Each structure stands twice: as structure tokens, then as C-alpha cells.
Amino acid sequence: MVMDIEAFRKAGYQAIDRICDYYYSLEQKPVASQVHPGYLRELLPAAAPEEGEDFQAIADDYQKLIVPGLTHWQHPNFYAYFPTACTFEGMLGDLYATSATNPGFNWACSPACTELEAVVMDWAAQLFGLAGHFLNSSEIGGGVIQTTASDSALVAIVAARARYTAAHPDVRLEDLVIYTTTQTHSLGVKAALVLGLACRALEVSADDRFALRGAALRAALDADKARGKHPFVLVGTVGTTSSGAVDRLDEIGEVLKEHPDVWLHVDAAWAGVTLACPEYRAPAQLASINAHADSFCTNFHKWGLVNFDASTLWVRNRRHLTDALDVTPEFLRTKQGDAGTVIDYRNWHLSLGRRFRSLKVWFVLRSYGAAGFREHIRKGIALNAHFAALVRAAPPFALVTEPSFALSVFRLAPPLPGVADGEREAALDALNRAYYARLAARPDVLLTQTVLNGTFCIRFAVGAARTTQDHVERAWGAIQEEARAALAEWEAARADGA
């Protein structure tokens, strides 16, 4: 039953048609999949078939068995986590890339893959206003596409550790410390687990809008160094997951001038794409990124219109990557690599093989153009501003912190008559958890929760390409409806003396 070229043409046309149908019908689907755990194992045989099956049966099973098990991240009423990009241009990039698959580990594997990546990373660097030293054309720093921000951070931390231990060969690995904040994405803790190193999450405050300040960093560095510890990398964030907080990279950069062997990795996985718009370069701290960051990461595959995965990482000095990661056995040697005239991207990341990810970035940047890319970012921010205004105008809704770019974090904060002051926060927490459970059960909208310094709250993250103001207003309707129900339930329970 193996597919030949003409059978592929037929199945390929059908796939394209069915993807079109998917997008025409997307808005009618529940946002989150409604299946129960284990649903698919019940429907599939226990083992692969002995004889090959007709592809039409397989394609039909995709529609029948898989699509109902998908949560639709491209649904216009998806406001959970952060968006995951999915554009038609991105799909076509993935399709062309897979059609002539190669493992891409050196230039010779397929020169176009290395070369296009080097060029589009320079395009992206300029789109975001990154300084010249981050460009591949500088031949000093450079950019590389990783799978995810976790991967980018891990690579940066490995390079930071190699740089630090080369300068301090007598330091024990046990004494190295990775700095994050309590608001840093789990990628910080994960990197520490992977590397077997200590991690210290610096405290931040609601008064500082959950941003790391220079003074807190200085105090931590001084205290840790005094007790013989060696902080060697700080993961700063532009746009944290819980609240969109932006660490004060200006202050951090000043402090790190006193500690030049501490590497500054800036994780802007979500919000980094706002740098495409001149008006967001100050709030997203571009000047400090350019002045102070050893490495900078943003994910095109979140808000940046390129299909997952496409995490872009730039470094100030590419030698820090290759010094840490270069492995070139005989079977990987090439004339061009030996001559040093080409980038061998395998030495810029963890794996050996790599997909041709730059193709989809190229397709998207050309089809949208810089202007279209900025328009998409501005639309998300405007929709979020609209949502935040609705929240502000409608007590007992309350923003827990200031909206950040395209993210608002809110909760219900009614007066709760009869609840003692000392019990108010616990009662609000219980109310909001019950409220969120109601909201999460709805098929027509999807939001996710978080906890900010102990306060349970709900995140509203805009950015799916198809979301309009009308969708935001319908989502707001659902949010209000469940709030009324949750408040009524709470009051009824209270009347019952519960």
C-alpha cells in the first residue's frame, strides 16, 4: 500500500482541502477538546497492522479520531497559556521543508538550510532592532533557530557555564548557581535539573510589578559570593508567563558590570516579538538587551506567526557556543567546515540533527512583510487593551497587576461582607478557584490560571491570528456569565452557613 507519487498528489490535495475545511469550521468547534483521558487507546488496535492499509482509511481516521482530541490553539477564542502560531505560510514552509528532509547538521548536509538560517536570523535581528553584534554577518555574534525557549535557555546556560569554568577552573560544579526570579518560566528550573546545578529564584514584589530590580540582584550576588557560591548566569525575562513582567534589565546590566563573568540570558520567548514595533522597544527594554545581554531569545512560534517550532536565539559571541559545544569526529568533517568558511550549526545547539526551520520563518517574513508583522503585534496589544478596559470598568472584576502587552491577569474581588479581613484573601482564593473551574468547563472559550505571589488569578492572553474585537467581547460575555454564577453560588453557600 506504499504511496507512490500520484497517490501522494491525490492524498496531498485532499489534505490541503481538509485543512481548508478545518479553518472554515474552526469557530464552530469547542476550543478545548472534550475527550476523556484514555479515549484514543480505546479506539485503536493494540498493535500496528501486519499488512499496509489504504491511505484513505488513515486520512479518514485522522478526521474521526484525532481532530476531536485536539484543543484548537488557533481558535479565535483561545486565550490560554500564550498563543501558538499557525499561519498558512508557516504550514507551507513546514511542508516544503519535510518534502526534502535532511538532518542539517553541517553546511554540506544541504547548504541552503544553513545559509537561509544565517540570513533570516539577520532579517529577524534587524526587525527587532538588535545591535549589530548579534548579526551573523558580524561574524562575531550570531543567531540560530532552536526548538523551544527551554532549549534556547539550556544552550545559553551551558555556554555560560563553560565560559565561567574556563575562567575559574577550580570552582566545583556544586558551587555554581543559576539565577532566576520567582516569576521566571519553568525553563530555569528545568535547565538546573538537566545540568544538575543549583538554582536560586530571586524574590520579586507586586509593587515592582513582579520585575527583578538591580538592588535585589546585587544583594543576592553579594550574599552568595560571601558564602562561597558562584552565580554564573542570570535568566532575565521580558514578559513573564504569569503576568508579563519585564525585569529591569537597565538596573541589572549596571549591577552585572561589577560581575562581568555572570552571563545575562534574556528570555523574551513571548514578548520579544513586540520589538518589531518601535513604540514597544522601550517597554521591552531593547536598549538594555543590546547593551547588556550575552544571549537573547524570542519565539516566533508563539505570537510571531511562525508555526511551532521556531525559537530564535542570538548570542553576543558565537565562540561561547562553539567553545562549549563543538564536537567534530572524522565522519562529520567537511572541506568547508575545516576551512572555517561556513557555519556548522550543530555546534550551536544540543542535538546533532536539525530541521530546516528557517524556511517557514522566511515564508512568513516575506508574506507579511515587516509592516504586516507589526500590524499583527499591534492588533493583539489593542485587543488586550480593550479587554483590560472592560475589566477595569466592571467591579467586582479586578486586574491583579497592570496589563502587559497582550496579557491581562484578573480575578474577582468582591467586598465579601461578613468575611474578616484576615480571612479575606483565603476566601477570595477559594471563590476564584471555583470561578475558574466553571470557566474552564466551558467549550466556547479557553483561559488558564496562575498564582502571583500567592494570589490565584486568571490569565487572558490574546494573540491567535483570527481573534477580533467581536471575539473578545463574546469571551467577556462568557467571563461575566460564569462570574455571576460563581458569585451566586458563593452567596448561596454562605447563606447555608457553609
Place this chain on the structure above:
Amino acid sequence: MVMDIEAFRKAGYQAIDRICDYYYSLEQKPVASQVHPGYLRELLPAAAPEEGEDFQAIADDYQKLIVPGLTHWQHPNFYAYFPTACTFEGMLGDLYATSATNPGFNWACSPACTELEAVVMDWAAQLFGLAGHFLNSSEIGGGVIQTTASDSALVAIVAARARYTAAHPDVRLEDLVIYTTTQTHSLGVKAALVLGLACRALEVSADDRFALRGAALRAALDADKARGKHPFVLVGTVGTTSSGAVDRLDEIGEVLKEHPDVWLHVDAAWAGVTLACPEYRAPAQLASINAHADSFCTNFHKWGLVNFDASTLWVRNRRHLTDALDVTPEFLRTKQGDAGTVIDYRNWHLSLGRRFRSLKVWFVLRSYGAAGFREHIRKGIALNAHFAALVRAAPPFALVTEPSFALSVFRLAPPLPGVADGEREAALDALNRAYYARLAARPDVLLTQTVLNGTFCIRFAVGAARTTQDHVERAWGAIQEEARAALAEWEAARADGA
């Protein structure tokens, strides 16, 4: 210029048609790209366009600028490195997966992604004859799809380190040692670089066909432990890159019974897929894998018909992964995850987000069936046997070691009259390097080189889906032609007294 649904239909049909054209014309193309370093930067603008471009121009540029920069790993005369799989079923899997992209980090992201992966990993485990404890349905061990074998090995080594340091909390990281052999793929050294740990490459001999034996392992363990070192993981290989060597896992397993806290990771990235055929289960050491391996990896994306990337990793005990890698902040908590009723694959690998890779594995296993999969593997081995027979029958060609599965390693070994015995190997090395340089310059065939215990040699790796006996014979013609030329050149140089 942003693409709408109908524009996507048009561009999608065209992409399908052009992929068909690519495969119809594949054999007429040079195997390796003929471009020069820097070719693409010269052809592209220095920055992204300000305004979006028409997609037709972009699609045409893919044909005009990118395709000439591709090395065609699916060309039937590609015998370099190891094959990289690319089937129409795999492409369609990638296309459907990217069409509803989601980051897949927990069950709720899209239940179908987690559930299909759990099921197809059990299908694959059974296809390969893996023991029940490796199946997800065992709820003890289980399988997960990683990006590459480097990634799989790194995950296994992290789990091994976590298990070891939990049992030996006083051991310094500086005293841990990763064991590989001199023939282990660079993934061993790379993992050591990433983790900042020592790595010891155990010597193997040509007499043992480059396989690690139990006695050598025991001697190394005893010596290292005596000097206070802590070997905690051994990367054993079934099918090394240079020569297809298979470590003696039976002997290794017996030795490791005396060292039960040393983790055995079996890297069968290339040759593991032969386990689908009952007749290769003994040479590929299935019984010992089942008896002794803590983790086992093979790549469907090499010889296994699934488009890159799809590296399958099984572990004997899933808790060793989650104990090492579990990170669950509030914003990643789910009802199902908290209840423990579902797998959250993010805790089984390094990154957070992950692609829907199981879809293409499912498509391939169903379309080929187990029988079709085995037929593909057997065809590659038969073609290699044919090639090896041609080499054996044609001195001065010589096999450097026994052929392994679908890989032969050979060189020219003519008598070299007038060359002293002590200089013979150096002269052969020079001759074969010159010979390989000629071969590598040919557009109609692609092979790569390696060095085996100091001997420069040439690898012939079969496995591209479209290779037939006729292709192998034409490649053999090219190989003979360049050999005659290289030998004539060598003799002429000698006559000149060079």
C-alpha cells in the same frame, strides 16, 4: 498579502504538485548540492521586505534559490552518513500536524497528541520485539518521541545521573564519568560537554569488530572505581556510525549485574529498526536489550521511513525520567495531570513544548504495515550484501571490517610495490584520502569517509527508499572509475619521484 484560506488552497495544491515534480526529477539532479559557501547571502536582500510579497514569488524563489542548495538525501544514489527517511506518508503526517499546531506540553494541550504518542510507541515497541516493561501500557516503563538520538541519549544520561546522585548524595559531580567507546557516536561526548561531566571512551579493537567486550568494561570499572571515580552510565551501541559495530550487550549486561547503579543506555539510532525482522534480532542483540537496557533508542527518521525528526526512546522505568525532569508550576497544572491519570510528556524530555511527531509514525506504520516495514529493511540489507560482494570480488578494493546490516566500509589496499612495510599504512592513507576526494567531487553519487582505529576508509550506507540494485551497480561503476584514476595518479606521482 497575508494568505487567506482560498489562497492557501491554491498555494497548497501547487506545493503538492511541485513536490511530485521534485520526485519525478530527483534522479536527474546531482546528489550533493553544487553551490559555493555564501551563495545564498549573495542572492537575498539584507533585510526582510517592508511590505508583504505575493506568495507566488516566494514559492518560485524556493525552487530557484533553495532547491539548488539542497543535497538530496532521498536521491537513490545517496550512500553518505546514514539515510534520512522521507516518505509521502511522513510528509502528510508533518503537514496535518503543523496544520493545527499546538505545543503539546501536557495532555490538555491536545489530548490526541499525548495519547497517539503513547499508543504508537507501544506499536513500535512490539514491532521491534521489546519486552513488555518498555510499553506505555505497562505503566512502569514507557516510550517517548524525542527529536534526535543526541537528545534521547542526553535525556537518558540526565536520568541516570539523577538516579545515581540520589543513591550517592555525597559523590561530587566532578567524579562522575560517562562511559562510551571510541566508536560511540559523538552524542556521548556532546552529552558530556552539555552536562559538564567527564567522559571516558573505552578502547575497542578491530579483532572484535570494534565492539565493546565485557572484560574491557570490567577492567575500566574496576580501575576507575579504585581511583575514586564514579562511572554511572554506559552508552552501548547497536550499529556504530563508523562501521556498524554492535557492542556485546550480553557480556556488558553480565558485568553490569555487579554494578547495578550503572545505567545502560543502548543507542541503536540507525540499526535498531532491524529489530522489526526476526532474523536480525540476534545480531542486533534484542535479548540483551530486553534483559539489561535501562533505556533504548532508535531513530525512525534514519532508516525507518518516518521523516526527520522522530527519535524513539524507551525506558525501563518512567519514574527515572520524571524524578529527574518533573517541573510543574501553577500555570502548567491541569485537572488530569494532578489526578495522575495521564502522561505529561513534558516531564519525559528536555524542552517544554513538543511537536505532534507521533502522527507521522502512525501514518507510516499503518500505510506500510509491519510487513512493508520489514520488507524495506530487508531490501537495504540485501543491497548492501550485493555491494559487499562486489567489493570482495574486486581487489585492490578491500572491506575494512565485516559489513554490518546495510553498511559497508571499504578502501583501496593495492600491493604498493616499492613501499616499505613500515610506510605502507601511511601511503595507503594518503592514497585513500586522494581517492575519496575524487569520489566526493562527483555529482552522481555521494559517500562519506571515516577513520577506524587510525585507518582512513570510505562508508557505503544503503537505505534511501528509492535505491535499487541497478543504482548500487551504477554507484559501483563510479567507485571503480575513480579508483582507477586515483591509482593511476598515484603511480604517475611515484614515477615522477614525488
